[in-house]
Amino acid sequence: MSSTRIHNFSISLDGFATGEPQSLEAPFGHAGERLHAWMFATPFCGGDGPAGIDDAFARRHDEGFGAEIMGANKFGPPGWQDDPDWTGWWGEDPPFHTPTFVLTHRPRPPVEMKGGTTFHFLTADPVEALEAARDAASGGDVRIGGGATVVRDFLHAGLVDEMHLVLVPIVLGRGVRLWDGIEALEDTYEIETVSSPSGVTHLSFTRKAVT
Numbered sequence: 342m343s344s345t346r347i348h349n350f351s352i353s354l355d356g357f358a359t360g361e362p363q364s365l366e367a368p369f370g371h372a373g374e375r376l377h378a379w380m381f382a383t384p385f386c387g388g389d390g391p392a393g394i395d396d397a398f399a400r401r402h403d404e405g406f407g408a409e410i411m412g413a414n415k416f417g418p419p420g421w422q423d424d425p426d427w428t429g430w431w432g433e434d435p436p437f438h439t440p441t442f443v444l445t446h447r448p449r450p451p452v453e454m455k456g457g458t459t460f461h462f463l464t465a466d467p468v469e470a471l472e473a474a475r476d477a478a479s480g481g482d483v484r485i486g487g488g489a490t491v492v493r494d495f496l497h498a499g500l501v502d503e504m505h506l507v508l509v510p511i512v513l514g515r516g517v518r519l520w521d522g523i524e525a526l527e528d529t530y531e532i533e534t535v536s537s538p539s540g541v542t543h544l545s546f547t548r549k550a551v552t
């Protein structure tokens with residue numbers, strides 16, 4: 342059975358995965374690039390940081406996936422559904438290289454991009470979306486790519502097997518919080534933490550075996 346995994350999902354100390362307002366000019370609102378500066382510095386992302394802890398975690402983003410599921414607000418800025426030519430932030434060859442399912446209440450026909458990414462747009466609950474992604478993943482794992490709303494919904498539904506969060510030492514104060522309505526994840530997940538010299542803390546959540 343393929344796993345459902347989350348990687349490199351970055352949150353502030355107060356739990357925000359994005360700032361506000363989200364816009365074409367500022368996809369992460371007032372957070373700017375601060376949530377992902379650790380990742381952009383890694384050799385994996387073409388940065389000039391060391392091939393150390395951050396790099397090792399960042400690379401797992403690309404390992405073993407056959408499909409991705411993301412939310413409408415990760416795919417584009419508010420109002421992208423009104424632009425028939427919008428195909429995401431990532432240019433002609435997006436970094437997913439798999440079928441990629443965009444959850445939206447305003448679906449449109451699939452768009453095939455270069456490099457193996459095809460965007461599929463669907464209105465579906467997490468169970469149905471995961472079923473569609475698994476069918477398309479050819480036995481590979483399914484990545485839940487965010488944003489916070491979608492990650493939270495999949496956690497609520499009990500569908501996440503592994504989650505890698507990155508706690509970034511900034512306080513955003515506003516935006517979209519990951520944790521609202523979530524409690525006692527420690528009951529269902531083994532949680533390990535590793536601090537990086539860069540200042541971020543990596544948290545690995547692994548679903549406990551059912552005994």
Ligand SMILES: NC(=O)c1ccc[n+]([C@@H]2O[C@H](COP(=O)([O-])OP(=O)(O)OC[C@H]3O[C@@H](n4cnc5c(N)ncnc54)[C@H](OP(=O)(O)O)[C@@H]3O)[C@@H](O)[C@H]2O)c1
Nearest residue numbers: 350351359412413414415444445446465487488489490491
């Ligand atoms: N910190 C990180 O590592 C990280 C990672 C990825 C993204 N982000 C950021 O997070 C932000 C986006 O997060 P977000 O929480 O605002 O939104 P999101 O999770 O990307 O998307 C939520 C939206 O997706 C649609 N949707 C969700 N579930 C659905 C369902 N079951 N059926 C149909 N449509 C559904 C709805 O949009 P509609 O009703 O409009 O269709 C909903 O408002 C962006 O700023 C992005 O850049 C951060």
